[in-house]
Amino acid sequence: GAGVSQTPSNKVTEKGKYVELRCDPISGHTALYWYRQSLGQGPEFLIYFQGTGAADDSGLPNDRFFAVRPEGSVSTLKIQRTERGDSAVYLCASSLEANQPQHFGDGTRLSIL
């Protein structure tokens, strides 16, 4: 596909469990971003990758959240010891380069019971 792909589209899990969310950016895009969107609000920045490295992780709420992009393409957002407050839509975006427009996937809707 031509767009940003996120899997799974929905994830329901119990409090305390570990989850991984995957993002497949547009081919050739060097920059990748993770955002979190709560109901009725705009997205909030979590982390930005340029290539394989996390250039800005200032938005990660705490050390339970971690993200990787080992080969500079696919990225995985990992959440340990999930809490009910982590429930949200996690959005991934990519751009050709860091100062170019960001294009979003449809997100993963995470529900923590």
Added chain:
Amino acid sequence: GENVEQHPSTLSVQEGDSAVIKCTYSDSASNYFPWYKQELGKGPQLIIDIRSNVGEKKDQRIAVTLNKTAKHFSLHITETQPEDSAVYFCAARSSGNYQLIWGAGTKLIIKP
């Protein structure tokens, strides 16, 4: 840090009329202002953007204006159609920074 305020939160217009959504930002170093359209269950879709060296940009029925002095920018949609119904978000990005700071969104309702 940057703060973006957006209003109105809900806008209802008659089909064929124009719609205007306004945003203000706080960081004078912001230099990039995109607008996104988000439909239910979908991710935000970029519809138009403007950089700080330009005062206005138009793409068919959609236009964006920027007033750097007042630190506000607006989205204008003319000849609205039912498929324009969605939530619209403005955002801002500061020079040297790569994260977008978002407004709270405007739910646009087009009445037939």
